[in-house]
Amino acid sequence: MQLVYGAVLIGMLSGCATAPSGHWEQAGRTELETQDDLAHCEKVAYLDSQRNKTDEPFKGPIIEKQCMQRLGYTYIKNPT
DSSP, X not given: OHHHHHHHHHHXXXXXXXXXXXXXXXXXXXXXXXXXXXXXXXXXXXXXXXXTTTSOTTOXXXXXXXXXXXXXXXXXXXXX
8 A cells, every 4th residue: 555655646746847836935034944844844744644544645735835834934936
């Protein structure tokens, strides 16, 4: 079963390369602080997905986004 989840994750990550890109911003935060906060939110999303394997399996990005927003960040899409 983990192999299936791994294949799905790889497929999702490869699909991200074609999705509109952007970045998180918060006034007064450095790039390093932003990356640390993003890593924290990614961990929060991962841990939630491990606890709730039978729940919606693809809600990790939503949890990550909500976490960053709670920390005061805004997602800025890069111009295409």
